[in-house]
């Protein structure tokens with residue numbers, strides 16, 4: 495039998511973005527349900543870095559703390575996968591197994607999938623000694639033998655960032671474009687060795703990279719390999735709700751403005767789903783902003799509804815009540831405005 499739940503806001507995704515939105519909404523006494531499959535993007539990493547006050551915390555421990563903080567404000571968390579989405583503003587339905595969650599607003603904080611280069615060994619060591627971000631785990635491989643596996647024109651940028659962390663950086667061109675004359679000069683100035691034949695595989699023991707093997711069979715010793723995943727936001731639910739994903743040079747995402755407002759009224763996005771470059775702190779910050787924006791939107795809608803409900807039926811007694819409640823020389827709160835008395839409702843895009 496299908497069960498039915500009603501809530502103000504359903505948040506799909508309980509990573510840093512979704513949980514930060516949930517805390518903001520829960521603390522504002524909104525009814526919130528978070529649906530979370532429990533597989534954050536950095537789950538494989540030993541610790542999360544560049545997170546002020548929580549440096550090195552285990553990713554799963556961070557989320558456990560976030561869940562319990564959200565729950566302390568009355569947020570309900572379903573450890574499930576949301577498989578479907580439908581509806582419109584004020585009347586959305588999110589499908590979770592045999593449960594239908596009906597919500598007035600939707601926040602999509604579903605994160606992204608790292609689409610890794612199809613080189614044997616990359617997936618095995620991903621998140622451990624196959625890396626992508628100098629801020630997430632660059633310090634941990636400082637002074638080691640770092641191989642950059644080129645995928646696109648961004649590879650040279652990665653070489654430069656990781657060269658700051660180690661003198662032993664080798665650039666495997668692989669799928670990256672041939673450097674220009676100026677770039678060859680830059681690589682020489684940095685003392686970076688460049689290997690032009692294609693990479694055949696990584697030699698990996700467990701999750702530890704040992705070497706990079708090129709097509710001739712020759713191996714180059716390495717302790718860490720830097721790759722450029724294509725970043726594919728989970729947009730299926732957004733598309734089910736009528737949204738369109740956007741392709742960027744780095745991948746695909748939900749298009750939203752700086753406050754997470756999407757093109758679909760009533761649907762917000764936070765974290766990596768709408769910002770491929772957002773790290774943990776940025777994702778949590780965007781969740782907080784979205785939580786506040788959704789609360790503001792609901793507050794305006796509730797107010798408009800309360801005013802409408804109070805006006806009908808209009809009566810002399812209601813007018814007298816209104817008169818008594820306002821201490822001012824302008825006591826007629828109803829019917830004096832040029833738009834017929836309707837308080838102005840900020841447009842969706844202007845709400846905080």
Ligand SMILES: Cc1cc2nc3c(=O)[nH]c(=O)nc-3n(C[C@H](O)[C@H](O)[C@H](O)COP(=O)(O)OP(=O)(O)OC[C@H]3O[C@@H](n4cnc5c(N)ncnc54)[C@H](O)[C@@H]3O)c2cc1C
Nearest residue numbers: 507509510511531533534535536543576605765766773774
């Ligand atoms: C290996 C690695 C290491 C990293 N290290 C760092 C670091 O040290 N510091 C840092 O700042 N950043 C780091 N990052 C980046 C960090 O992982 C992201 O910034 C962060 O996870 C984004 O948060 P999010 O909430 O947007 O998405 P996520 O954390 O990915 O959370 C999304 C959640 O939504 C759930 N979900 C998705 N679809 C559904 C669905 N249909 N139904 C239910 N649940 C769903 C997922 O299971 C997941 O729990 C690292 C990334 C990687 C790949």
